[in-house]
């Protein structure tokens with residue numbers, strides 16, 4: 219039986235007080251869209267069918283390498299993280315799956331963990347392996363690399379860990395393995411750039427062979443950090459080469475904060491899709507690098523343009539288009555629940571705006587080389603305030619019209635501050 223964490227009655231009560239104003243705004247937007255030949259109901263249905271996974275680690279306060287500042291009532295284990303993720307989903311109704319990270323979320327009984335998640339209205343999304351840190355008691359260190367290490371025993375340990383993640387994921391009902399490695403160098407000459415990539419291909423192919431038929435291996439690239447001179451899987455080029463070498467179940471995962479400054483990420487999306495290699499997304503926002511700021515907080519226009527390409531991709535490939543969408547953020551200065559609610563809303567808003575693009579007009583303008591009309595077609599969609607559509611879809615699914623206000627009214631964090639073990643100080647997870 220599903221038992222959601224917050225009082226549904228309280229959510230309904232708060233919604234009732236805002237229902238008239240929302241109906242008014244929704245009707246007005248409906249008339250505006252009708253004049254543009256768009257049925258608001260179709261957009262609302264699209265929004266209702268869209269979801270994004272949230273990361274288990276996103277439920278805790280993140281931090282930088284300098285410090286982590288925990289908040290009272292922060293979750294300390296996967297059970298408490300699931301409860302917080304269930305709060306996000308109960309209010310937003312857009313985040314029904316959690317992406318776990320191992321060994322951070324290790325438990326002794328995964329069938330029980332799956333049931334626990336189900337009872338909270340949640341499922342599991344892509345499983346993330348971790349060979350970028352050493353764990354207590356681990357026989358070999360990843361100090362000189364993991365899947366690309368010179369030492370065959372280190373590589374084998376990293377391969378075995380990924381295979382174990384697949385096995386855990388099977389028990390949790392996941393179907394994707396996301397592999398991000400920090401392997402690389404800090405000094406010119408430290409490693410042979412070709413041989414380290416060859417070692418990656420060799421290790422990754424052994425993981426690939428352990429994938430069930432209906433699974434995908436999502437290769438996540440990142441330009442730099444923790445390696446600052448060269449990173450083995452640094453860009454979408456290295457990622458797609460590896461994915462092509464490995465086979466059809468290997469795809470590329472795009473984290474929005476993992477590129478060189480000013481790179482045209484939406485074009486990368488188009489390229490990966492063209493060659494059948496777009497596998498997933500880590501949503502966040504960034505000003506300088508892998509900042510892991512809240513989605514849409516810095517560059518909401520880029521988020522819209524990414525979704526514009528995703529919708530083009532979906533239309534060009536109906537039936538076979540299911541990238542794994544996930545939030546990957548570090549909530550250093552906010553309550554993580556509030557950040558995930560706000561980020562999910564930004565992501566759904568970007569999706570809704572991309573649905574509003576008049577594709578026939580856009581394609582015609584492109585054919586006629588009518589640059590201004592092509593741009594204006596995108597601009598008109600981007601300028602539209604889709605808030606009433608999102609709020610309606612949320613309320614209809616049982617969520618809150620004003621999700622952050624409802625969260626604050628619930629007193630959840632204060633209650634958890636009384637119940638949960640205090641998190642210690644220290645450096646954060648980046």
Ligand code: AOS
Pocket residue numbers: 275346398438440473500508546647648
């Ligand atoms: C690291 O920079 C990547 O974004 C990964 O997705 C990583 O596994 C995740 O951020 C958890 O640390």
Ligand code: ZN
Pocket residue numbers: 438473500546
């Ligand atoms: Zn990521």
Ligand code: ZN
Pocket residue numbers: 440473475476508
């Ligand atoms: Zn990252």
Ligand code: ZN
Pocket residue numbers: 473475476502508509510546
């Ligand atoms: Zn990031």
